[in-house]
Amino acid sequence: EDQVTQSPEALRLQEGESSSLNCSYTVSGLRGLFWYRQDPGKGPEFLFTLYSAGEEKEKERLKATLTKKESFLHITAPKPEDSATYLCAVQALLSGGYNKLIFGAGTRLAVHP
C-alpha cells in the first residue's frame, strides 16, 4: 500500500537553530515527491518537486533532498516566519493513467525568537 510518513509530528526551534524534517515513503510507480508549506487557514504553497534519488533543490533557507526511500527538508538558520506546517506528498501513477498525490500528516514547525 502506498504510504507517506513524516517525522517529527511537531518541532520547536529557536531562531537560528538549523534542523531537518523527514519524509519516508513507500509507493509503486513514483512520479515525483513534493514539499508544500501550509499556513493556518490557507491552502498549501508549493515549495519543491524532486524526481530522482540524489536530487537536491534549494530555496532561501530551505533545501530538499531525495533518496530511494525518503526525503529531507533541511532548514538552515530558521526565522519565526518559517513557522508553518510542512507537508510532503508523493505522486503515484494509478490504473487508468491518472496521477494522484498521497500526503503525509505533516510536520508543524514553530520557530521562536
Added chain:
Amino acid sequence: GAVVSQHPSRVICKSGTSVKIECRSLDFQATTMFWYRQFPKKSLMLMATSNEGSKATYEQGVEKDKFLINHASLTLSTLTVTSAHPEDSSFYICSAPSGVAGGEGTQYFGPGTRLTVL
C-alpha cells in the same frame, strides 16, 4: 508559480441546504483538478478527481451523490455539497496540476474554502 483561486473563502449555511464551491485555474488550463478535504490539524484527504468533459472519479468512501463535481471548462471545476449537515463542516481545498493530462506535474492549490454547517 501557477495560480488557483477558490470562491467563496468561507461559507456558513443551515443544515439541509446545498453549497457550491468554485475552483479556477487563473493562468493555465487544467483538464484535471482535484478536490481535497482537511480536518483541523490533519493532512489533506483526496475526495475526487475532476475531469473536464467527463465524470469525476471519487475516492473510496466519498459519496458521489453528496459531493457533486462538475468540470465545466478547462479552467473551472465546481464542488456542490448537497443537503449539507454539520458533519460536512470542514476545509475544502482544490488543486490543479501544471501538466498536460492525467494530473501529472506539480499541483497548485487554491486558498481553500471553510464550510460551516449549522
